[in-house]
Amino acid sequence: MAVSSAPGKVYLFGEHAVVYGEPAVPCAIERRATVEVSARSDGRLRVDAGDLTLDGFTVEYGGDGAPDVDVPQSLVQAATGYVDGAVAQARDAADAPDVGFDVAIESAIPLGAGLGSSAAVAVAGIDAATRELGVELSTEELAERAYRVEREVQSGEASRADTFCSAMGGAVRVEGDDCRQLDAPNLPFVIGYDGGAGDTGELVASVRALREEYDFAADTVEAVGDLVRRGERALDEGDIAELGRLMDVNHGLLSALGVSSRSLDAMVWAAREAGARGAKLTGAGGGGCIVALDESEASRTALGYTPGCVESFRAELDFEGVRREDG
Amino acid sequence: MAVSSAPGKVYLFGEHAVVYGEPAVPCAIERRATVEVSARSDGRLRVDAGDLTLDGFTVEYGGDGAPDVDVPQSLVQAATGYVDGAVAQARDAADAPDVGFDVAIESAIPLGAGLGSSAAVAVAGIDAATRELGVELSTEELAERAYRVEREVQSGEASRADTFCSAMGGAVRVEGDDCRQLDAPNLPFVIGYDGGAGDTGELVASVRALREEYDFAADTVEAVGDLVRRGERALDEGDIAELGRLMDVNHGLLSALGVSSRSLDAMVWAAREAGARGAKLTGAGGGGCIVALDESEASRTALGYTPGCVESFRAELDFEGVRREDG
Numbered sequence: 001m002a003v004s005s006a007p008g009k010v011y012l013f014g015e016h017a018v019v020y021g022e023p024a025v026p027c028a029i030e031r032r033a034t035v036e037v038s039a040r041s042d043g044r045l046r047v048d049a050g051d052l053t054l055d056g057f058t059v060e061y062g063g064d065g066a067p068d069v070d071v072p073q074s075l076v077q078a079a080t081g082y083v084d085g086a087v088a089q090a091r092d093a094a095d096a097p098d099v100g101f102d103v104a105i106e107s108a109i110p111l112g113a114g115l116g117s118s119a120a121v122a123v124a125g126i127d128a129a130t131r132e133l134g135v136e137l138s139t140e141e142l143a144e145r146a147y148r149v150e151r152e153v154q155s156g157e158a159s160r161a162d163t164f165c166s167a168m169g170g171a172v173r174v175e176g177d178d179c180r181q182l183d184a185p186n187l188p189f190v191i192g193y194d195g196g197a198g199d200t201g202e203l204v205a206s207v208r209a210l211r212e213e214y215d216f217a218a219d220t221v222e223a224v225g226d227l228v229r230r231g232e233r234a235l236d237e238g239d240i241a242e243l244g245r246l247m248d249v250n251h252g253l254l255s256a257l258g259v260s261s262r263s264l265d266a267m268v269w270a271a272r273e274a275g276a277r278g279a280k281l282t283g284a285g286g287g288g289c290i291v292a293l294d295e296s297e298a299s300r301t302a303l304g305y306t307p308g309c310v311e312s313f314r315a316e317l318d319f320e321g322v323r324r325e326d327g
Numbered sequence: 328m329a330v331s332s333a334p335g336k337v338y339l340f341g342e343h344a345v346v347y348g349e350p351a352v353p354c355a356i357e358r359r360a361t362v363e364v365s366a367r368s369d370g371r372l373r374v375d376a377g378d379l380t381l382d383g384f385t386v387e388y389g390g391d392g393a394p395d396v397d398v399p400q401s402l403v404q405a406a407t408g409y410v411d412g413a414v415a416q417a418r419d420a421a422d423a424p425d426v427g428f429d430v431a432i433e434s435a436i437p438l439g440a441g442l443g444s445s446a447a448v449a450v451a452g453i454d455a456a457t458r459e460l461g462v463e464l465s466t467e468e469l470a471e472r473a474y475r476v477e478r479e480v481q482s483g484e485a486s487r488a489d490t491f492c493s494a495m496g497g498a499v500r501v502e503g504d505d506c507r508q509l510d511a512p513n514l515p516f517v518i519g520y521d522g523g524a525g526d527t528g529e530l531v532a533s534v535r536a537l538r539e540e541y542d543f544a545a546d547t548v549e550a551v552g553d554l555v556r557r558g559e560r561a562l563d564e565g566d567i568a569e570l571g572r573l574m575d576v577n578h579g580l581l582s583a584l585g586v587s588s589r590s591l592d593a594m595v596w597a598a599r600e601a602g603a604r605g606a607k608l609t610g611a612g613g614g615g616c617i618v619a620l621d622e623s624e625a626s627r628t629a630l631g632y633t634p635g636c637v638e639s640f641r642a643e644l645d646f647e648g649v650r651r652e653d654g
Contacts, residue, residue, distance in 0.1 A: 210576075214553075214554070214557060214576070215553055216549075216550035216551075216553035216554045216557070216576070217550075217576065219546055219549065219550045219553065220547070220550055220580070222543075222546065223543035223544075223546045223547055223550070223583075224543075226541075226542055226543035226546065227541070227543045230541060230543070248585065249537075249541070249543070249544065249583050249584075249585070251582070251583075252579060252580070252581075252582035252583025252584065252585070252587070253543075253547070253579070253580075253583045254579075255578070255579035255582045255583070256550075256576050256578075256579025256580045256582070256583060257576075257579065258575065258576070258579070260579070261596075262593075262596035262597075262599075262600060265592040265593075265596060266589075266592075266593065269588075269589035269592060270589075272589075273589060
């Protein structure tokens with residue numbers, strides 16, 4: 001048996017603009033997905049995702065048929081697509097195409113909230129499954145293989161950001177296929193979640209359409225890129241106040257690109273008015289999560305009273321990426 | 328006795344960016360200030376502003392002393408500074424330096440809400456007072472003289488936009504000192520007011536500081552200018568849907584410049600979710616009003632249920648500027 005965990009992430013800066021070659025800065029957060037893997041001799045795959053969602057489910061399936069499960073297909077896919085992919089990567093890395101696994105997933109990262117839960121499951125799953133087969137992959141290779149899983153499940157639309165960030169931990173910089181770690185101070189993230197999620201594909205397409213239609217929207221995307229470069233400097237200098245100011249502006253630019261929502265704006269203002277250094281939506285937008293920078297408990301408290309916010313929690317920057325949990 | 332009225336205004340596009348030489352498009356709205364003027368022989372000025380604010384007050388004063396009034400000085404200034412200035416302009420235009428007036432002001436434009444109530448009072452006041460003295464000014468000269476009043480009261484910080492728009496009516500284009508009227512379709516404005524007002528001077532200064540500190544903020548200001556140019560085309564084509572889309576983006580760019588607020592965002596989303604073609608803050612921001620484009624009653628109804636919105640009303644584009652009300 002092998003157990004690994006990997007963190008979720010927020011975007012400190014740069015989502016959406018990263019699609020057009022601008023840099024982005026995702027940051028790992030202290031909320032993890034944990035995957036426990038045991039090899040089994042019959043070649044079958046059993047996935048227990050009891051703590052992955054509110055409803056919890058267990059699926060057992062092999063190469064020969066549909067899973068024996070009666071839950072919404074989207075949920076099954078969410079959990080099992082990434083596990084399937086992680087298992088395939090582990091079989092490939094260990095040159096053991098026929099090995100089966102019992103897989104148990106627990107995640108403290110809200111599913112489908114744009115916090116990188118799927119990347120964390122893929123990273124932790126590959127790490128645990130390869131170690132169970134006696135193979136140790138470098139973190140870089142883990143990130144690469146987890147990226148392939150996301151790309152496959154998401155039909156070619158994945159970014160390297162989530163998987164690289166989850167594997168490496170800390171603050172990272174992504175620009176096209178170039179990913180690297182950044183020096184960063186401790187970042188006191190507070191996250192607010194509206195319980196929903198925008199449709200990432202639709203949101204990316206709507207920004208693309210806006211950008212093609214209007215030069216000023218293309219300029220807005222470039223402004224995000226310039227902001228990210230300033231943000232890297234502020235990170236390097238450990239300037240939390242400046243990071244907060246830049247987050248506020250980044251949120252406005254994302255609003256201009258049409259990807260904010262009523263609940264996201266309400267949460268962003270709740271955090272700011274509670275004294276956060278800054279706040280912005282994180283991820284694709286249209287719903288989902290905001291991230292605020294706040295050393296105090298005030299933002300989290302304020303979010304607890306904000307209509308539209310169903311969950312809020314503190315999750316500081318996690319300097320650790322994928323982690324062995326089996327001692 | 329002479330009675331004139333003049334409309335308030337909203338910014339369809341371009342506030343703040345106009346300070347840096349970009350074009351802006353203010354639009355007159357069907358909410359008016361009405362000023363009634365009668366000459367009096369004793370050289371004194373009596374101002375009755377009973378319907379100007381919730382509290383209403385009357386002030387009587389001459390050149391020889393302080394007004395006989397016990398209300399907050401800011402309110403007195405708001406009402407009487409512009410009336411004083413209008414009277415001075417009328418005395419100058421009619422070459423009658425010693426004439427006194429009874430002035431009664433009624434305004435359906437919320438005071439201090441960024442809807443151009445002071446410009447409307449100045450325009451209507453000059454028109455009524457000059458006509459009372461037997462002088463007919465051209466609309467352009469009225470606009471020019473009203474601008475001088477605003478500039479004086481606001482210590483040199485006035486824009487020509489409000490007074491030109493109020494005098495001429497309709498949609499106008501302002502770029503630096505160049506003001507002209509635009510062809511426009513009927514615009515079904517709905518206005519939401521949060522009962523507050525940002526500090527215009529502070530907000531302008533904060534945008535200036537942001538723009539000087541960050542290249543991407545300067546680019547954001549330029550993006551607003553490009554958006555306004557697209558908006559002029561949409562106005563010319565009578566494309567309401569496009570105007571709405573551009574208003575949404577303009578609001579986001581203003582948010583990026585840091586001049587939106589929690590209540591402004593809440594009102595903007597209420598209108599959008601009720602089906603408005605688009606919605607944005609109007610004016611300096613930081614509080615005050617939003618303007619939405621909506622042919623239906625839905626936005627106004629939704630605003631009525633929006634926490635933070637204290638007043639909402641329909642006020643379509645007013646094609647008429649300053650108007651004689653004494654038959």
